[in-house]
Structures are given as structure tokens and as C-alpha cells.
Amino acid sequence: MWEDARALEQLRCKWTPLLVRCLADGISRPGQLKRAIPGLSTKVLYERLHDLQQSGFVRALIFEGYPRRAEYHLTEKGRRLLRIVSMCQRYDVPLPVLSEVLKCRWLRDILGILRAGPQRPSSLQRQLVGISRKVLSEKLEKLEHLHVVRREVSPTRPVAVWYRLSEEGERLSELLADLGAISRPMRVAVGTLS
Structure with missing residues (x-):
């Protein structure tokens, strides 16, 4: 698992990014935090603060x-979490999508290969040493479901299937490269579509 994927687990709750932003802005008391975030209940506020504290972010x-x-402040680890939140907003990438991709090496590797251009499944499998056809198919389906990869079928004989990054996938792959989760620059991939 990528090292900061654990940090992103904290961001799966919709309140956590808002709390992290408020703490970064100097709002540190529970009452102030509750007033700054409309709709946040006292119970959820304290649960999130406790979880962030237990994880070393606060x-x-x-x-x-x-x-x-009591006052709550971001730790160095919490400031890294803030950096991820800010980057997701800058790249317009939903935090849950980033979290899902970072949890799985295969998803990151597939996106890294697709940065070089469209690929056929057989080409992807050759480049992803150790992945089975079934797992590759499942991972591509998951990336399609996350709307970061598009599947294109060429009306040729035999039918040719290609996978390419969607606009969302392009933004996500740039974000992953900036986070250091995939390599940059990407090596030239075998079997790219011209």
C-alpha cells in the first residue's frame, strides 16, 4: 500500500477535509470548529477529532x-494531509477516487502505463508483471467505474479493445505523479495506439 494511502483513509469521511482546512486556518477550539462547519454534529466532531488524534494528524x-x-492543532503529518486535500481540490479529483486508487498497486500501475497513451489489454498484461488476465479485467472495470479510464471498442475484425485515460483520469494521473505515487516521466509503452 502506498504510504499516504493510510492518510487518505481519514479523508473518506466528508467532515475530515473540512476539519483539516479549519485547523490549518487557525480555528482550534471545538466550539469554533462546530460553528465554522454547518451541519457538523457535536458527536461527529469529537469522533473525527479523536480519530485524527489517534492517527497522529492532530x-x-x-x-x-x-x-x-481544549485546542486542536495539525501535526506535521496533518499538514501533509492538508497538502493532499489541497492538491485534490486543485486537480479537481474527488478524495474517494484518489483513496481507492492509492490502496491498490495495480490501479496505480495501470494509470501510470495509460499516461503514455491508449493500450490494449494484452499490452497492459505484458507490462504488468505478475497480474493475471482476470485481475487485470477486474482492475480495469474498477477504473471504468471510477470514471478515470474509458474502454473503446474498434469495429474491426477481430474486434479490438483499447483502454485510455478519461479527462478525470488525466487529472488523477497528474496528481499521482505530483504525489510521487506513480513514476514520471513514463517509459514508452509497447503497443500504443497511434
């Missing part, structure tokens, strides 16, 4: 006295 400063108060 640290809590507890001030003794009456009334007792």
Missing part, C-alpha cells in the same frame, strides 16, 4: 482550570 492541548478547554 494533537490536542488540554488546558486545566474551570471550565476545562
Whole structure:
């Protein structure tokens, strides 16, 4: 699993990116956070803060006295999480899509190969050492479902199937390259469509 994929697991909750942004903007008290994020319940706020704290993205400063108060601040690890959130917004890539792709080496590798241009399934399989035809088919289907890869069927005899990045896939592959999750520049792929 890619090292920051664990960070993205935290971002699967819709409230976490909003909390991370608010914390980065200096909003640190629970009451302030709740007011800054409309619709966020107190229960969910504390659950998310606890999860972020347990994962090392946030640290809590507890001030003794009456009334007792706490402030939450991003750690260095939390600032990396903020960087990922900002990059997703800049590239217009939904966080759940990025999270799914980062969890699977095959998905990242397929996107890396498709950056060089459209590929036939047989060409992809040759370049992805160790992947079975069945797993490749499942991974391509998943990428289609995420709307980052398009399947094109050429009306030739025999029928030729090609896979290429969609617009969303182009943005995602650029984001992955910037995150260092896929290599850049990509080697010239075998069997690309002219």
C-alpha cells in the first residue's frame, strides 16, 4: 500500500477535509470548529477529532482550570494531509477516487502505463508483471467505474479493445505523479495506439 494511502483513509469521511482546512486556518477550539462547519454534529466532531488524534494528524492541548478547554492543532503529518486535500481540490479529483486508487498497486500501475497513451489489454498484461488476465479485467472495470479510464471498442475484425485515460483520469494521473505515487516521466509503452 502506498504510504499516504493510510492518510487518505481519514479523508473518506466528508467532515475530515473540512476539519483539516479549519485547523490549518487557525480555528482550534471545538466550539469554533462546530460553528465554522454547518451541519457538523457535536458527536461527529469529537469522533473525527479523536480519530485524527489517534492517527497522529492532530494533537490536542488540554488546558486545566474551570471550565476545562481544549485546542486542536495539525501535526506535521496533518499538514501533509492538508497538502493532499489541497492538491485534490486543485486537480479537481474527488478524495474517494484518489483513496481507492492509492490502496491498490495495480490501479496505480495501470494509470501510470495509460499516461503514455491508449493500450490494449494484452499490452497492459505484458507490462504488468505478475497480474493475471482476470485481475487485470477486474482492475480495469474498477477504473471504468471510477470514471478515470474509458474502454473503446474498434469495429474491426477481430474486434479490438483499447483502454485510455478519461479527462478525470488525466487529472488523477497528474496528481499521482505530483504525489510521487506513480513514476514520471513514463517509459514508452509497447503497443500504443497511434
